[in-house]
Amino acid sequence: MTEIPEHLRKRAEAARAKAEAEKGEAAAADAPAADAPTGAETPADPAESRIPAHLLERSRAAKAKAEGGEAAEAGGGGVAVAERPSAVTAVGPAAAGGVPVGAGPGGHTQRLLTVVKSGSIQDVKATPVDKVHTWPHLLAGEFVASLICLAFTFVFSVFVNAPLLQLANPNRTPNPSKAPWYFLGLQELLTMFHPMVAGVTIPGMGLILLAVTPYVDRNPSNKPEDRKFAISVFTIFMMFWAVLVLIGSFFRGPGQNFVLPWRNGIFFDL
Secondary structure: OOOOOHHHHHHHHHHHHHHHHHHOHHHHHHOOOOOOOOOOOOOOOHHHHHOOHHHHHHHHHHHHHHHHOOOOOOHHHOEEOOOEEOOOOOOHHHHHOOOOOOOOHHHOOEEOOOEEOOOOOOOOOOOOOOOOOHHHHHHHHHHHHHHHHHHHHHHHHHHOOOOOOOOOOOOOOOOOOOOOHHHHHHHHHHOOOOHHHHHHHHHHHHHHHHHHHHHHOOOOOOOHHHOHHHHHHHHHHHHHHHHHHHHHHHOEOHHHOEOOHHHHOOOOOO
16 A cells, blocks of 8 residues: 555545535535534534545545555555545636546545556567578578588589580581570570670660569569569560570571571580
């Protein structure tokens, strides 16, 4: 039980008594004996004769507990908040003897809060998110994956010979002379456009478009149906490059001339 300061308690009692007195003036004029206290004690203050008996008893009990310093134990580690008078300053009509500003029904100026039991208030944990730290979660997994790939390549190279051709002869240039498969797309563009266009303009525009795509399509969803723009751009890029590689691999013969593989054969070595 929190201890109520003496001056606040006296101010609340005086305000409550004044409010009850003003409220009961009309009834007291008709029946003077109706507001008299019904106890063994006779109130010393004439103003108390207009205060109901249950309010006087409650005020005396609170005064006795405050003066005696009795502390009520809160069950289970809870914190009990007792009734305390609200410090309200009367303004306007209230200053002239009316009900204090902010008073409740009947002119009461007391507030009863609540009792908070132990364990009723808990810390709210942070909402889990689908993010992890780069180290060690991501880098550790990538390191293990690289070791597995290296081991597989080492074992594969022991049992399978690489498909290499004979030694290069500087006096005999192969015809057609094709680039590795990952450069066949550029070589195919060189057969169609000027070197500046085939080697700089078209590849540069493709790379810029791919780099700008994440800034245009800012949808955070991982569902393909929600990422139509990004998937369309990447699909067009991959299909364009795959078609160029296939043409350069199977449809180009001696002198980089266009041939049909089912009629003239395949001029492509791994």
